Amino acid sequence: MTRIAVIHATILSHQPIAEAFQRLWPEAITTNLTDDSLSADLAASGDLNENIFSRIADLVGYAVNCGAQGILFSCSGFGAAIDAARQDLDIPVLKPDEAMIDDTLSSGTRIAGLATFLPTVRSLRTQLELAAARRNLSPRIQLTYVPGALKALQSGRLQEHDALILQAAKELSGYDVLVLAQFSMARAYTAIRRATDRPVLTSPHSAVSRLRSFYVDD
Numbered sequence: 669m670t671r672i673a674v675i676h677a678t679i680l681s682h683q684p685i686a687e688a689f690q691r692l693w694p695e696a697i698t699t700n701l702t703d704d705s706l707s708a709d710l711a712a713s714g715d716l717n718e719n720i721f722s723r724i725a726d727l728v729g730y731a732v733n734c735g736a737q738g739i740l741f742s743c744s745g746f747g748a749a750i751d752a753a754r755q756d757l758d759i760p761v762l763k764p765d766e767a768m769i770d771d772t773l774s775s776g777t778r779i780a781g782l783a784t785f786l787p788t789v790r791s792l793r794t795q796l797e798l799a800a801a802r803r804n805l806s807p808r809i810q811l812t813y814v815p816g817a818l819k820a821l822q823s824g825r826l827q828e829h830d831a832l833i834l835q836a837a838k839e840l841s842g843y844d845v846l847v848l849a850q851f852s853m854a855r856a857y858t859a860i861r862r863a864t865d866r867p868v869l870t871s872p873h874s875a876v877s878r879l880r881s882f883y884v885d886d
Contacts, residue, residue, distance in 0.1 A: 671735055671736055672738045672740060673734065675731065676742045677706035677743030678852070680852040682700060682702075683855075684742075684870075687872070688872035689876055691876075693876055703723065711786070720746065728753040738761070738879050747763050747795055750763045764871045766878070768847060772796065773799055773807065775845035775869070776844020779809045781846070782811075785818055788849050789811045793809060810840070826855070834856060834860055837864065845866060846869070848870045
């Protein structure tokens with residue numbers, strides 16, 4: 669059986685990724701590593717710094733030493749640090765939104781996205797633009813920060829969290845695909861999917877599907 673290490677910067681991402689694995693790849697063995705100070709430190713610094721790069725590398729090294737055959741980050745906003753940490757490794761190491769970005773660019777040129785963690789807006793835009801450039805694409809990208817939603821989720825106000833995201837989704841128009849940028853937002857997927865006739869993508873489902881493709885031949 670395949671052992672996948674999931675590295676988190678918040679406990680809020682545990683349930684969405686567990687549900688995605690249960691739905692899409694229940695045979696995988698998953699282990700969870702969590703440093704819930706990472707998100708707070710990134711928000712405080714406003715950008716990735718040397719300390720965060722080093723901590724991300726340490727988490728990857730620990731996962732490898734524990735026998736992980738693949739690694740998935742669930743924490744948005746750390747893309748460049750993950751890229752640096754996975755260099756020269758011979759196992760798959762996925763950024764949280766990496767597979768979702770590929771799925772997004774295959775779904776249309778008018779991309780809308782929602783995020784509840786502000787640094788994710790910059791990180792996701794950068795990743796989308798880089799991936800689009802590699803494909804010689806020039807999509808129109810509209811990313812929206814949903815204030816208050818993450819705080820509501822952290823405080824246990826789950827319905828408020830979902831309602832804020834749903835309302836933000838309803839205010840969007842003229843897009844081919846809608847992206848829910850963070851693992852913790854996947855819980856609002858069903859409500860949003862019912863409110864739109866366009867594809868809605870979540871990072872945990874795209875990520876687990878991509879990881880599974882490395883090991884399972886359907």
